[in-house]
Amino acid sequence: TEWTTPLRYKPYHQWSKSYQDMLAAELEQSGWKLAFHIQPKTGLLNDPNGFSFYNEKWHLFYQAYPFGPVHGVKSWYHMVSDNLVDWEQHDYVLLPDSPYDSHGVYSGSAMTVEDKLFLMYTGNVRNEEWERHSYQLGAWMNTEMEVEKITEPLIDSPPAGYTHEFRDPQVFRYQNHYLMMIGAQTKNEKGAVLAYQSSNLTDWELLGELDYTTEEMGFMVECPNFVLVDGQPVLLFCPQGLDKDISSYQNIYPNMYVIGSSFNKETVSIENTSDLINLDEGFDIYATQAFQAPDGRVLSVGWIGLPEIDYPTFEEGWAHCLSIVKELSIKENHLYQKPVAEMQELRQNHQELQGSAQASNTLLSSPDSNVYELKLELNAGTSGSLYLFADKQNKEGLKISFDAKHDTISMDRSKAGIPFGESYGSTRTAALKRQDKLTLHIFADRSVCEVFVNDGYRVITSRVFVKDPQQTHIFLQGFEGDYTGDFWTLREMN
Ligand code: FRU
Structure with missing residues (x-):
């Protein structure tokens, strides 16, 4: 039309x-x-x-x-x-x-x-x-x-x-x-x-x-x-x-x-x-x-x-x-x-995350679908990237990078599925206040990703249009250190 x-x-x-x-x-x-x-x-x-x-x-x-x-x-x-x-x-x-x-x-x-x-x-x-x-x-x-x-x-x-x-x-x-x-x-x-x-x-x-x-x-x-x-x-x-x-x-x-x-x-x-x-x-x-x-x-x-x-x-x-x-x-x-606290009502299966990441790829989870909540706590003194909506080899995905030296966090969606709105850039960067821990609280919903950084000090929201529904992997890369977190699959709204 x-x-x-x-x-x-x-x-x-x-x-x-x-x-x-x-x-x-x-x-x-x-x-x-x-x-x-x-x-x-x-x-x-x-x-x-x-x-x-x-x-x-x-x-x-x-x-x-x-x-x-x-x-x-x-x-x-x-x-x-x-x-x-x-x-x-x-x-x-x-x-x-x-x-x-x-x-x-x-x-x-x-x-x-x-x-x-x-x-x-x-x-x-x-x-x-x-x-x-x-x-x-x-x-x-x-x-x-x-x-x-x-x-x-x-x-x-x-x-x-x-x-x-x-x-x-x-x-x-x-x-x-x-x-x-x-x-x-x-x-x-x-x-x-x-x-x-x-x-x-x-x-x-x-x-x-x-x-x-x-x-x-x-x-x-x-x-x-x-x-x-x-x-x-x-x-x-x-x-x-x-x-x-x-x-x-x-x-x-x-x-x-x-x-x-x-x-x-x-x-x-x-x-x-x-x-x-x-x-x-x-x-x-x-x-x-x-x-x-x-x-x-x-x-x-x-x-x-x-x-x-x-x-x-x-x-x-x-x-x-x-x-x-x-x-x-x-x-x-x-x-x-x-x-809002009521978001907890959507939680289904829980998976506790805990481990020590090496600089190379660390797979945190590979859920059945991109309908989940993820809470991650990292040592803020280290830089690295979290990949969401990623394929098995972590070649494609939504990249969230944290830079400990400059106290910034960025989101790069240039490799996260179908490009759009590119004339306004594919990366966004936000300044953070220096603190010991970096906390990421993430809601993924098929073609949306909302990231709450450090208890809502910053919020980073993006649409993401991956073509392959198998692109659900979650990786840490370049980050060396301990992480703890929680992962929940979420139900559909009634
Ligand atoms: C903002 C806006 C408003 C207007 C509405 C029309 O997106 O342009 O200013 O009331 O959308 O749909």
Whole structure:
């Protein structure tokens, strides 16, 4: 298929059931289908939306285009969970069926308000000249999980001085008001985050541009997400077109964050902010959402995928997945991301790892499939590499190298199956803080690898598309010393 604009915006009801069944069957047969990551039912998934806890369940929505691996006209797909690990597919709940969202129900957030879940999102509309108009819209979901749109926009235009690149509202309670952060672009095409306030969720007053950096934030900020972590304000955001001299990154668009000491609503500023930091040191994380759960934890989930990059699954008619859920915390002004504790519910067979590695290849495990959790503890004073998704001879594989002299860790996916996104490089390197032990906590899921380094000090996420399902070997190479660890096969999500 050639995905022309008219085709991408073809109304949902004009696609046949048999075509959708064919897409579902193709995904079902894919060797890259994920076991425990949220993936699209058919077609394409992008940003996580509306991550929340409501009526005793976890709710998570995502941006969906059901009819192919392209960014066509979007809607929200709804997932429900009791444990953050097993996700029930509910339904498409916000469809592009109103004059205010005819060209896409774009990203947004959710918040429990009394006995309902309030959803806030962007309606994308194009006119005859294909000019964009962005509306900020609302909807209510009840305990039956029925979603009803609020008919009139909550905010019908960007404020003076800003363009219609104006989207991704994040709503949350702050003191005795509701606040909303939204991605924006100034008339001279600079990225910005705007803050609004409301007391009734209907009338929204502009507080102003959020002050969180003195630098220019590229041409557009997508998916801003403000959250208090251990009392400190953290802003997660995606500054498109950010100058690499301001903060270095390699992905087409970065997902970054800043930490501040406090939030001042009067001046709309996050005070004493850190430099910009890459949220993930790998290849594929974008549009991360985090929220403060009622149990006190701050939980996050990201999109594993990037705009404008071709992924090998496109040939199979589907695209992308979400990350596992992570718990955020702050230590010494640094954001830590850990796999949420509930991930343990997926564990099946356990294998204890212990031994002494020689400089040559040491085989740690060769599981039946790349669906596992691996925890490894190594002496940080030694350099070496860990190979995942490797073949028997360790010629092909995903290489994770640790350099004791420079205190860095890198991931090299140039020999890990089908190459893609290569113009943005095949290696990523992150700095570590010097410590005695290096700990790697890894979740592999057929075509995804998420690596949590030193208790979540760094996270490195990558898609991996090996062609041979036998490529499951795990080797240590070049590392001389003792290692200990645990290996579990993981079950599929229910
Ligand atoms: C980020 C994004 C958002 C937008 C959505 C559309 O990936 O471009 O800014 O709301 O995706 O699907």
